[in-house]
């Protein structure tokens with residue numbers, strides 16, 4: 001119980017990696033809030049997490065919604081000890097595309113969801129955070145390894161790795177640590193948003209083929225890493241990136 005009674009907020013905690021992280025924090029004793037835009041998945045996730053967690057509906061690209069999330073959380077539980085800035089990824093109705101197809105609108109939507117919302121998720125939280133809090137930004141190994149169609153998303157995630165450094169410096173006097181957790185290929189519903197059902201198994205196999213440990217990651221894998229970054233076990237880890245990817249970024253399986 002390394003996070004006993006610590007107050008946590010996980011954005012996008014109603015699905016995938018965010019839910020896996022919320023579960024892991026809860027299992028270490030944390031209480032707090034998960035957020036998302038979909039009320040039905042929020043309700044389901046809160047039911048699964050059980051007592052100690054509430055769901056707060058909100059869009060992370062809307063600064064008033066962000067403010068509301070923190071105000072409600074702090075009003076119910078007290079100031080926040082762990083903030084996981086996880087919401088992001090695919091923009092609804094906007095595929096990731098190569099440069100010949102990207103429009104200015106598509107570019108802005110991806111940057112808003114994946115970079116701007118991350119920065120303001122932290123900024124808006126500041127009055128509601130305890131000194132000594134741990135902030136975990138969710139990056140991606142896409143920042144290190146180009147993949148078709150992912151250029152803008154990857155650039156946003158690369159910028160997040162930089163944010164963790166700059167924000168750690170900005171917040172040094174409050175002993176607030178900001179680190180990036182970069183998942184590799186993690187088995188969530190996100191792949192169903194990229195390809196139709198009939199191509200899903202093939203897409204996942206393609207990832208498994210390049211992951212040295214021979215499997216995709218799970219939301220629970222991300223939860224373990226996030227619980228470590230949230231706890232005092234990582235108190236000397238500041239402004240850095242933890243890659244959890246089964247070896248995919250640093251090890252090539254090419255013969």
Ligand SMILES: NC(=O)c1ccc[n+]([C@@H]2O[C@H](COP(=O)([O-])OP(=O)(O)OC[C@H]3O[C@@H](n4cnc5c(N)ncnc54)[C@H](OP(=O)(O)O)[C@@H]3O)[C@@H](O)[C@H]2O)c1
Nearest residue numbers: 012015016017036037038059060087088089140185186188
């Ligand atoms: N899966 C992977 O392989 C992988 C790899 C590297 C990094 N990541 C990153 O991990 C994070 C979670 O991804 P995932 O795979 O778990 O995907 P997911 O299952 O699609 O989850 C995305 C989450 O973000 C929330 N969200 C999306 N847009 C939002 C918005 N505008 N406002 C508020 N919440 C929003 C969604 O909830 P609502 O729809 O209810 O709003 C959902 O909870 C993302 O930042 C993604 O870039 C994923």
